[in-house]
Structures are given as C-alpha cells and as structure tokens.
Amino acid sequence: MDIDIDLTYTTRVLLRLLNTPSPTGFTEDAVRVVEEELAALGVTATRTRKGAPRWTLPGPEGARSVTFSAHVDTLxxxxxxxxxxxxxxxxxxxxxxxxxxxxxxxxxxxxxxxxxxxxxxxxxxxxxxxxxxxxxxxxxxxxxxxxxxxxxxxxxxxxxxxxxxxxxVSWDPRAVVTDAGYVKSRHLDNKAAVAILLAVTKAVREGHATLARTAHFFVSNYEEVGHGAAVGVPADTDELVAVDMAAVGEGQNSDEHTVTLCVKDSSGPYDHALGNRLRETARAAGIDLRTDIYPYYSSDASAAWAAGADYPAALIGPGVDASHAYERTHVDALRATGGLILAYLTREA
CATH class of the missing domain: 2.40.30.40 (Peptidase M42, domain 2)
Known part of the structure; x- marks a missing residue:
C-alpha cells in the first residue's frame, strides 16, 4: 500500500464520533465534531439545507471529480x-x-x-x-x-x-479499542467511514498524497432512513463512491480485516465500470479488496440514484461484524479502506 492513513488519528476521531450521540434526525452534535476536526486541519465545511456537511480538496485544473460519501446518523x-x-x-x-x-x-x-x-x-x-x-x-x-x-x-x-x-433516544455505544486492534462499538455503521474520510483529508492536507482528481466529501445525516444522499451531493460530481460498512457473516465474502467492494445489494447492482476501476486501483496498490453482495442493504449511493442522479456510483467499506447490533471491525480494515480511497484519488484519471 503506497499511502497510509494515520491510524492513531483515525481511531481517536472514531472514538470521539462514537461517543457523540447522533440518531437519525438528531445529528447536530456529531456534525459539529466533523466540522471541528476539519477546522483543525485547515478545512472549512459547508452544510446543505438538510444539515449535511461537505468539503472539497481541489485536484488539478480541469480534473474530473469524485465524491466520497459516508453517514454520521445512526440507529x-x-x-x-x-x-x-x-x-x-x-x-x-x-x-x-x-x-x-x-x-x-x-x-x-x-x-x-x-x-x-x-x-x-x-x-x-x-x-x-x-x-x-x-x-x-x-x-x-x-x-x-x-x-x-x-x-x-x-x-x-x-x-x-x-x-x-x-x-x-440514543444507545450507549460501549466503544472500545482492544489490544489486538479490534474496535467494538455500536454505530461503526457508519462512523467508521466518517473517521476514514477525515483521515484521508488529513493525509492530503499534510502533503502525503498528490491528487489526480478533485475530491468532494459528503457526510449525510439521514442515511439510516433512506434519503441521506437523495439531495446535496455536489453538482459537479462525476463519480460517487459511498463508503459504508461491509456486511460480515455466514455466506458473505467480506472480512473484518479488509475493505470490500459491494457489487450488488437490495437496490440492485452498482456501476460495473467504476467498480472495475476500484478493483484495478486495489490491485496496483497491493490492497486486499474483497467483492461481495449484501442481501438486505442499501446505501447513500442507492438514495442518490433513486433520486435521479446521473453519474456512476459504487459502494466500498471496511468489514463490520454483527451489523446493526454490537458491531466490530479491525484497524486493518480502516487502513485498507483509507488506502484504497487515497490510491484512487492519486491514480491518473
């Protein structure tokens, strides 16, 4: 893997987010955490009228743009x-x-x-x-x-x-990072991905990655009820990559230690060509990218498409065990997901 995210930073921010209650419809405090972390990196976020934060890291002049989405709302x-x-x-x-x-x-x-x-x-x-x-x-x-x-x-x-x-009403997340590198908590879906997007932003801001694309980041606040990214994705988006937890369990190909490309979920298949670009990026960077199909799942990419979005969309994310219960992932999966995003952003379009 050519470029790594800062795992110490990622887990610190993740624990801060996990310990900030944000059930769907009550996300103000968690959005403020995102804005405060961005401000510390010298980045200013704007909000949609629905309250979702967005920020941009410019690429070369005339470069195509990719939007990475995650959601801060929880069960x-x-x-x-x-x-x-x-x-x-x-x-x-x-x-x-x-x-x-x-x-x-x-x-x-x-x-x-x-x-x-x-x-x-x-x-x-x-x-x-x-x-x-x-x-x-x-x-x-x-x-x-x-x-x-x-x-x-x-x-x-x-x-x-x-x-x-x-x-x-919010649930106690009981967030713990174990000596073996596992993160146990409620609401890794999808605060793990939000922390990863902040870590990617940190890597770029600190000069560890030179962008070949303009990177937009969109953190939705109504994903758990199905309309998070129905509006608000930046208008100049050429591609949308939703970053959300990969479902681990019997019959699934995802793993707590890896990043997954979901090729189909309950909403149907995602864009094949964009998925192939992500697969090739992972191969070139030496990242173990699993492919999987989730039988009971939809994402912000699903919501954007259902609302009429006219761009290719894909879904990636770290493997999370026991989704929508007391969940668990590993820092390996956080690192792999952040590494794939950085590799894609720095790969020639």
Missing part, C-alpha cells in the same frame, strides 16, 4: 408513548431487531435540554416472575420499553421529569 429511537407505569414505549429510528438493544443503556434527550439515563427492558423481564413466558416473548414495539434512571411510578411523574413524546 436509535424516539419516545412513542409514556406508559401508565412511568416507563416509555419507543419507535425505532432505522432498521434493527428489538432483541439487539434489549438490556442496553440509553439516553433520553429531553426537548427542554439535558438527558435522562435509562435501560432497555421488556415487559416481562424478570425470569423469577415470568419464567417460560419470558423465554417465549416476542421482542417488538409492544413488549420493549425504556426504564428511566429516575424516581417515577406513573406517567405524571415521568412528564414532570420533562419527558415528552418525540424525545430522541
């Missing part, structure tokens, strides 16, 4: 109902199974300011009370509830705490 929930027992019913933000958050710590972000700690439980949580009924319980929006870390026994006491229907 989460909103308060749907304040129950008579003072606990909260939730509605999901994004697509996940309720069983993947049962037992998780959470924060309720109060409309009036501040937060309340909480824990996700089910309505028959105690095995000593419910026995077999607990084991047979279906986990869904009717049986999962939020137990607040506050003295409340009814809905009036909960409302007195400032809780309202529509308050956002």
């Amino acid at each position: 989460g929930a909103m308060v749907k109902e304040i129950r008579p027992n003072g606990r909260l019913r939730l509605t999901r933000l994004g697509g996940y199974d309720w069983a993947t958050v049962e037992g998780e710590y959470a924060l309720v972000h109060l409309q009036g300011g501040g937060t309340l700690g909480a824990t996700v439980v089910n309505v028959k949580q105690s095995t000593h009370v419910w026995g077999q009924e607990l084991r047979e319980l279906t986990r869904d929006e009717r049986t999962i509830e939020l137990r607040l870390d506050a003295v409340t026994r009814d809905d009036e006491e909960t409302r007195a705490l400032g809780v309202q229907v529509g308050d956002f």
Whole structure:
C-alpha cells in the first residue's frame, strides 16, 4: 500500500464520533465534531439545507471529480408513548431487531435540554416472575420499553421529569479499542467511514498524497432512513463512491480485516465500470479488496440514484461484524479502506 492513513488519528476521531450521540434526525452534535476536526486541519465545511456537511480538496485544473460519501446518523429511537407505569414505549429510528438493544443503556434527550439515563427492558423481564413466558416473548414495539434512571411510578411523574413524546433516544455505544486492534462499538455503521474520510483529508492536507482528481466529501445525516444522499451531493460530481460498512457473516465474502467492494445489494447492482476501476486501483496498490453482495442493504449511493442522479456510483467499506447490533471491525480494515480511497484519488484519471 503506497499511502497510509494515520491510524492513531483515525481511531481517536472514531472514538470521539462514537461517543457523540447522533440518531437519525438528531445529528447536530456529531456534525459539529466533523466540522471541528476539519477546522483543525485547515478545512472549512459547508452544510446543505438538510444539515449535511461537505468539503472539497481541489485536484488539478480541469480534473474530473469524485465524491466520497459516508453517514454520521445512526440507529436509535424516539419516545412513542409514556406508559401508565412511568416507563416509555419507543419507535425505532432505522432498521434493527428489538432483541439487539434489549438490556442496553440509553439516553433520553429531553426537548427542554439535558438527558435522562435509562435501560432497555421488556415487559416481562424478570425470569423469577415470568419464567417460560419470558423465554417465549416476542421482542417488538409492544413488549420493549425504556426504564428511566429516575424516581417515577406513573406517567405524571415521568412528564414532570420533562419527558415528552418525540424525545430522541440514543444507545450507549460501549466503544472500545482492544489490544489486538479490534474496535467494538455500536454505530461503526457508519462512523467508521466518517473517521476514514477525515483521515484521508488529513493525509492530503499534510502533503502525503498528490491528487489526480478533485475530491468532494459528503457526510449525510439521514442515511439510516433512506434519503441521506437523495439531495446535496455536489453538482459537479462525476463519480460517487459511498463508503459504508461491509456486511460480515455466514455466506458473505467480506472480512473484518479488509475493505470490500459491494457489487450488488437490495437496490440492485452498482456501476460495473467504476467498480472495475476500484478493483484495478486495489490491485496496483497491493490492497486486499474483497467483492461481495449484501442481501438486505442499501446505501447513500442507492438514495442518490433513486433520486435521479446521473453519474456512476459504487459502494466500498471496511468489514463490520454483527451489523446493526454490537458491531466490530479491525484497524486493518480502516487502513485498507483509507488506502484504497487515497490510491484512487492519486491514480491518473
């Protein structure tokens, strides 16, 4: 690999992002983190009217432009109902199974300011009370509830705490970097890619890479609900490469230690010619690039195409195990993904 991203910087920024709550629709704090990291690199971002940050690293005069997208919004929930027992019913933000958050710590972000700690439980949580009924319980929006870390026994006491229907709820990411180089956390989808784009920007700004293309970077804030990149991608984009997590699991070709090119997902195949350019770039740079197909997946590239975008689009990303649950990747995959992006940006168009 000819050019590396700074892994110390990448993991530091990634941990900062992971520990900044940003469920879909509530991303202001995470967007501000992106802007602050860019400012430290001497780069100024602009925002779309939907609140998505964008920035550009110019290439040679007249060069074609490629946009790399990632998303800073994550899975989460909103308060749907304040129950008579003072606990909260939730509605999901994004697509996940309720069983993947049962037992998780959470924060309720109060409309009036501040937060309340909480824990996700089910309505028959105690095995000593419910026995077999607990084991047979279906986990869904009717049986999962939020137990607040506050003295409340009814809905009036909960409302007195400032809780309202529509308050956002974020999950505790429990972000850890292990001695073996694994990053364990919720929301690696897709804060890993955002950290990688910032690391790529750092490498270029510090003179470690000479661009052959103009590089645009677009960080969407509504990807988890399907319309993140439907608008806002820079108008002069010649190619779009979405950078998002690669799905690792049985029957998949992706790996936690590598970067993957997704050639097809639920939205259909991605651009074959652009994919081949990325494959050739990886071969020339000595990067282990896997190819894979994701059966239940779509991306910001899918959203851009569905909205009528007229440019080729591809999807790459680091391998992430247990997606939409308590996820894991390895710094090898962060390095490989950043290396592929830098190799593509510096390769003659």
